[in-house]
Amino acid sequence: xxxxxxxxxxxxxxxxxxxxxxxxxxxxxxxxxxxxxxxxxxxxxxxxxxxxxxxxxxxxxxxxxxxxxxxxxxxxxxxxxxxxxxxxxxxxxxxxxxxxxxxxxxxxxxxxxxxxxxxxxxxxxxxxxxxxxxxxxxxxxxxxxxxxxxxxxxxxxxxxxxxxxxxxxxxxxxxxxxxxxxxxxxxxxxxxxxxxxxxxxxxxxxxxxxxxxxxxxxxxxxxxxxxxxxxxxxxxxxxxxxxxxxxxxxxxxxxxxxxxxxxxxxxxxxxxxxxxxxxxxxxxxxxxxxxxxxxxxxxxxxxxxxxxxxxxxxxxxxxxxxxxxxxxxxxxxx
Amino acid sequence: xxxxxxxxxxxxxxxxxxxxxxxxxxxxxxxxxxxxxxxxxxxxxxxxxxxxxxxxxxxxxxxxxxxxxxxxxxxxxxxxxxxxxxxxxxxxxxxxxxxxxxxxxxxxxxxxxxxxxxxxxxxxxxxxxxxxxxxxxxxxxxxxxxxxxxxxxxxxxxxxxxxxxxxxxxxxxxxxxxxxxxxxxxxxxxxxxxxxxxxxxxxxxxxxxxxxxxxxxxxxxxxxxxxxxxxxxxxxxxxxxxxxxxxxxxxxxxxxxxxxxxxxxxxxxxxxxxxxxxx
Ligand SMILES: Cc1cc2nc3c(=O)[nH]c(=O)nc-3n(C[C@H](O)[C@H](O)[C@H](O)COP(=O)(O)OP(=O)(O)OC[C@H]3O[C@@H](n4cnc5c(N)ncnc54)[C@H](O)[C@@H]3O)c2cc1C
Ligand SMILES: Nc1ncnc2c1ncn2[C@@H]1O[C@H](COP(=O)(O)O)[C@@H](O)[C@H]1O
Numbered sequence: 001x002x003x004x005x006x007x008x009x010x011x012x013x014x015x016x017x018x019x020x021x022x023x024x025x026x027x028x029x030x031x032x033x034x035x036x037x038x039x040x041x042x043x044x045x046x047x048x049x050x051x052x053x054x055x056x057x058x059x060x061x062x063x064x065x066x067x068x069x070x071x072x073x074x075x076x077x078x079x080x081x082x083x084x085x086x087x088x089x090x091x092x093x094x095x096x097x098x099x100x101x102x103x104x105x106x107x108x109x110x111x112x113x114x115x116x117x118x119x120x121x122x123x124x125x126x127x128x129x130x131x132x133x134x135x136x137x138x139x140x141x142x143x144x145x146x147x148x149x150x151x152x153x154x155x156x157x158x159x160x161x162x163x164x165x166x167x168x169x170x171x172x173x174x175x176x177x178x179x180x181x182x183x184x185x186x187x188x189x190x191x192x193x194x195x196x197x198x199x200x201x202x203x204x205x206x207x208x209x210x211x212x213x214x215x216x217x218x219x220x221x222x223x224x225x226x227x228x229x230x231x232x233x234x235x236x237x238x239x240x241x242x243x244x245x246x247x248x249x250x251x252x253x254x255x256x257x258x259x260x261x262x263x264x265x266x267x268x269x270x271x272x273x274x275x276x277x278x279x280x281x282x283x284x285x286x287x288x289x290x291x292x293x294x295x296x297x298x299x300x301x302x303x304x305x306x307x308x309x310x311x312x313x314x315x316x317x318x319x320x321x322x323x324x325x326x327x328x329x330x331x332x333x334x
Numbered sequence: 335x336x337x338x339x340x341x342x343x344x345x346x347x348x349x350x351x352x353x354x355x356x357x358x359x360x361x362x363x364x365x366x367x368x369x370x371x372x373x374x375x376x377x378x379x380x381x382x383x384x385x386x387x388x389x390x391x392x393x394x395x396x397x398x399x400x401x402x403x404x405x406x407x408x409x410x411x412x413x414x415x416x417x418x419x420x421x422x423x424x425x426x427x428x429x430x431x432x433x434x435x436x437x438x439x440x441x442x443x444x445x446x447x448x449x450x451x452x453x454x455x456x457x458x459x460x461x462x463x464x465x466x467x468x469x470x471x472x473x474x475x476x477x478x479x480x481x482x483x484x485x486x487x488x489x490x491x492x493x494x495x496x497x498x499x500x501x502x503x504x505x506x507x508x509x510x511x512x513x514x515x516x517x518x519x520x521x522x523x524x525x526x527x528x529x530x531x532x533x534x535x536x537x538x539x540x541x542x543x544x545x546x547x548x549x550x551x552x553x554x555x556x557x558x559x560x561x562x563x564x565x566x567x568x569x570x571x572x573x574x575x576x577x578x579x580x581x582x583x584x585x586x587x588x589x590x591x592x593x594x595x596x597x598x599x600x601x602x603x604x605x606x607x608x609x610x611x612x613x
Contacts, residue, residue: 017497080475104496108478111429111463115470120430120558123461142459142564150562166597194475198502203495215599239599272598293594295587301575312575313587319580327584331603 007040007096010158011063012086012109014101015046015054016077017165023101025170027163028062030128031099032171037130040096041065044179047085049075055181060173064180071186076200079109080193087116088187095158097136099128102162110162120153121160126167136161141290166271166292210259215241216270216291218261219317220284221248222277222298228318229254232276235321238328244268246284262287277317280305297321336389336485338380339440339450341468342408344401345370345458369404372453374520376513379483380451381412381521387485390414392444396424396435405537410523415535417443421542428557429459433467438545440472443538448507449490454479454514465512475505479514 009031014024024044031042044063046054049072058066067089074081090098090113098113100106102124114121127139131152136159138151153159210216217236223229229249236243245255247264261268262284269290276297278284285308288294296309297320306312313320344367369377380391393408395401396419405416419439427435440447450472452465462478469476482493488507493500494514542548574590576583588595592604 016499104479107462108466108496111461111466112470112476114463114558115430115433115467118558120428121463122559123463137562138559140461147564149564151559152562153559156558194505195477196504198491198504200499200501203498203500240601241599270598272595293598295591301577306575307573310572310574311587311591312573313583314575314577315580315583320584323580323584324588327581327588328603331588332599333602 007038008043008065008093009035009038009040009097009099010043010045010067010090010095011058012098012100012106013044013046013054013058014103014106015048015051015057016105017101017103018054018057022170023103023106023163023165024058025061026165026168027099027101028058029171030163030168031097032062034097034128034130034136035064038096038134043067043095045086045089047074047082049073055179056175057173059177059179059181060175062171062177066179066181067184068181069184069186073186073190076197077105078193078195078197079105079112080195081190082109083112083116084191085187086113089184090117090158098158098160100160100162102164106162110160114160117158117160119156119158119160120151121162122151122153123162125161125163128161128163135159210242210244210261210266210268213242213268214271215239215274216244216261216268216272217241217274217276218244218246218278219249219255219276220246220278221252222279222317223249223254223321224277224318226252226254228321231318231321231325235274235325235328238325238332239272241270246278246281275305275309276321278305279303280308336383336387336449337444337447338383338389338391339444339447340373340377340380340391340393340408340413341436341450341452341464342373342377342393342395342404343370343453343456344368344395344397344404345456367400367403369407370453370456370458371520372455372457372513372515373404374453375515375518376451376453377408377411377413378518378520379480379511379513382518383449383483383485384412392417392447394436394439394443395419396427396432396439398425402537407523409535411521415444416537418537418539419541419545420539421547423542423547426557428559429461429463429467430558431556433464433471434556435542435545435547436464436468437471438547439540442540442545448488448509450474450508450510452510452512454512462512465510469510472508472510474508474510476510476512477503477505478512480511481514481517483511 011027035042041064043065044058046068051070100110122138122140125138125140129137131137135152138161217232219232232243244261245259250260263286267287272293273291274295294309295311296305297313297317301314391413392415393413394417455462480492480494484491491504596602
């Protein structure tokens with residue numbers, strides 16, 4: 001029962017990012033749901049060196065089959081080599097769907113793979129489903145996430161999507177699960193990469209820029225004054241996030257220009273955004289389209305910012321801030 | 335002399351987002367356009383190379399007639415040649431089709447390029463796919479999200495930050511890069527330059543036929559993906575309202591959303607109360 005005649009949903013195993021984001025596990029979980037509808041198997045791809053840990057992990061999180069290539073030549077990520085490997089595998093096995101995490105690597109790699117396989121790809125999806133015709137429904141953001149598009153790949157296969165980390169919930173692991181593990185040899189005619197990796201180091205700086213922060217505490221004129229505004233920093237620190245600001249606040253000197261969020265400033269994509277005393281002018285909200293979960297605090301429950309929030313807290317911004325800091329100090333466990 | 339090609343796109347201003355509800359496509363014709371921010375950074379990178387080494391810059395865009403504006407703006411800043419690919423047949427192209435068209439134009443008009451620079455992504459479609467797919471079309475070594483470029487003879491050395499890895503990469507020309515918004519802050523357009531650009535050298539306009547693209551529209555012939563529907567995101571929010579005194583709203587909020595918050599901050603704020611009871 002080596003090769004299967006069943007349809008297959010492939011999930012690219014982006015294990016390098018395992019400790020920052022668990023997008024592969026999240027994709028496996030969604031793939032399990034989709035597979036039930038189209039009666040397919042879920043297959044994880046793992047290329048690298050000394051990868052047994054990942055084989056175990058992806059099995060525990062829902063893969064039915066693993067295609068693994070374990071070779072010292074694959075010790076570091078390489079777009080060109082990975083492309084050659086998956087291209088060959090996909091041409092041989094015809095997967096129905098390929099899902100790739102929208103990490104930096106995924107977003108560089110997936111478009112090239114789609115081009116090689118002469119198929120379509122939608123980018124950075126925030127939702128996936130199956131249509132009534134059994135096609136993969138890809139929900140992709142555009143215009144800073146202000147709009148969503150439903151995209152399908154009608155005729156070409158595989159149907160491909162990159163998916164934003166954090167979109168789906170992983171299934172709790174189950175180390176009793178079994179998967180069919182196919183350990184494949186490295187292709188003989190693997191091309192030499194034309195891109196040479198001269199040096200690399202793991203860096204945390206990216207996590208600290210506001211564009212990449214997963215938690216942002218944004219303040220506007222409703223914070224009242226500079227001293228009160230500065231307390232936002234304390235909340236941001238507790239939550240491991242960054243402080244953002246609206247234009248009037250930056251002009252008033254309560255915050256640096258670096259913190260400006262909106263059309264004239266930064267576009268942010270936090271997992272959670274706290275918005276304190278901000279009215280929600282379009283020039284500001286243009287930078288928030290990709291915020292996943294918005295908590296707005298404003299004394300005016302009719303403010304635009306309150307209407308576009310997931311949770312709208314109608315109260316004094318400074319009071320809520322102080323209470324929140326106090327309460328979180330009690331609750332947060334590292 | 336180095337031959338640089340910069341791919342530019344005109345995007346609608348964010349404050350105006352008209353789209354056609356019936357066809358699900360954007361009414362770009364109705365919105366005021368500007369040069370896509372990441373493309374500005376790509377152009378800036380090319381201009382800096384030109385200042386340092388001997389280079390010629392060709393800018394190229396595929397879009398409606400109005401897209402000529404971004405080419406003129408680029409010429410005002412120092413680009414030498416400009417190509418506009420413009421044809422109704424090309425409307426509605428997805429990234430698969432766009433990268434194919436750009437390749438045909440580059441092969442026809444500047445086949446001897448050394449380096450192609452794209453923006454990392456566009457503000458409207460945000461796919462970040464056109465650059466990598468163009469590299470694939472032209473079979474080039476490529477790197478995305480580049481922050482810094484250096485050239486040593488025929489070798490390109492670059493620095494970038496991807497997935498928390500700071501990388502230094504090298505490749506030989508010809509190559510393709512997409513430029514991130516971290517570095518290469520765009521310069522301002524001088525008014526004098528802008529005036530010159532509008533009366534100076536012309537923009538070469540190519541239609542689909544000139545690129546060997548046949549009658550049927552690209553949308554049907556070549557695009558792989560199809561947009562079924564476009565809608566505003568706001569409609570999806572739950573929008574829960576919490577009211578009351580500060581300490582009450584905070585408790586209600588934290589109790590109700592402890593999972594969401596814990597997941598987002600990567601630390602647990604859950605179940606502490608339970609632990610305390612147990613003790
Ligand atoms: C070309 C252009 C570009 C711009 N670009 C940007 C940009 O990039 N970013 C940006 O932010 N702005 C930008 N602006 C400005 C933008 O239009 C708004 O003026 C700005 O975002 C408003 O900031 P705000 O919400 O802090 O202030 P306000 O609009 O004054 O809102 C203050 C809010 O706080 C609430 N409030 C007051 N007191 C309290 C209290 N005690 N407790 C709780 N809530 C309270 C009020 O109800 C109100 O909703 C731009 C404008 C222009 C013309
Ligand atoms: N129509 C176009 N004409 C020229 N270049 C384009 C076009 N669309 C995309 N590009 C290039 O590809 C980059 C990424 O675009 P996108 O894939 O749409 O996010 C842009 O920054 C441009 O450099």
